[in-house]
Amino acid sequence: MALPETMSGVALIGIGGPEMLEWRDDLPVPTPSENDVIVRVKAAGVNNTDINTRNGWYSKGDSSPDDAAWTGSPLTFPRIQGADVCGEIVAVGTAVDPARIGERILIEPCLREVNGKTLETPWYFGSECDGGFAQFTQIANQYAHAIDCELTDTELASFPCSYSTAENMLTRANLREGETVLVTGASGGVGSATVQLAQARGAKVIAVTSASKAKALLELGALKTIDRGDDLIAAIGANSVDVVIDLVAGPQWPALLDVLRPHGRYAVAGAIAGPIVELDVRTLYLKDLSFFGCTILEPQVFKNLVKRIELKEIAPLVAETYPLRDIAKAQSAFGEKGHIGKIVLELD
Secondary structure, three states: OOOOOEEEEEEEOOOOOHHHEEEEEEEEOOOOOOOEEEEEEEEEEOOHHHHHHHHOOOOOOOOOOOOOOOOOOOOOOOEOOOOEEEEEEEEEOOOOOHHHOOOEEEEOOEEEEEOOEEEEEEEEEOOOEOOOOEOEEEEEHHHEEEOOOOOOHHHHOOOHHHHHHHHHHHHHHOOOOOOEEEEOOOOOHHHHHHHHHHHHOOOEEEEEEOHHHHHHHHHHOOOEEEEOOOOHHHHHOOOOEEEEEEOOOOOOHHHHHHOEEEEEEEEEOOOOOOOOOOOOHHHHHHOOOEEEEOOOOOOOHHHHHHHHHHOOOOOOOEEEEEEHHHHHHHHHHHHHOOOOOEEEEEOO
16 A cells, blocks of 8 residues: 555653643654564554653653653654554565565564664663554564454554563563462553463462452452452461562562562562562572563563464453543543553544
8 A cells, every 4th residue: 555654643742741742643654664564553552651651750860851761761752652552564664575464463562673773772662662652653574463363453452562561471480380479450451461361371360459350350360359458468378479470569569578488489560659669688588589570571472472362361351442632531541540451542
């Protein structure tokens, strides 16, 4: 197909609140490098990464654009955000098989190649480079994963960021069948994905959530739920779980190590209750614990996720949908944390 020169979408014009999200009808349509594909975006999920980047949460300094991206790299504006994308390949670079045109795809968001260049430090789609909050986007061929299933574009857009993050944490922590895993922040996008993916591995899942969401998580596969304000040791006992998947951190963090068995594994990919925690190093070394900070996806993770979707081992959890133009409303609803699963933006 002949691509237009301009497209509509949402541009991030600076660090700040929702007022920094600007609807534009004059964004340039990307031109592929030789190993790229151009994707017509059908739907794009809302996630913490986009909001954290917008408000400068990743910055350890003064929330300037100089270190506000997730890698600590400088941000440039305008930036088209959007890490969760389902779409259709509509054009390819000269080194890509043109037979790929027409494929429905999910985009792997953790990138080691952008605009034909190999990166020393991986970038995140929609953060260091433009993402999916527009009609078209550009991605290196290997990160556009063909998918064959009956799910809608909106349902598929709920998977990439949250589920690949969850799959990566479980892969790094090597969760095995029959083991017990504790999941914090279990009702969010990554948390609910973790519950499903851990249950699919044959693990026993304990979910930390609010009382109002406990029933839904039990239906999703959790064996037990704990209210997020409860004392973990009183609720499940010390040395009672093999793996902790943490998305929360915050003041209750030390108890997560107390409930781990000796030789337990702790994996973290979020800190919504606060990034600064108190660590008694004696707990770490006397219990022979292993810690995993999880951001960069292991090479097999996204391919394994696509297979799980096609085999119907996991199901989409779409809480709400909004038109892309209403992104500020969607992000506001996301911040209220009243939902289970994902909020998805739809494009015409």
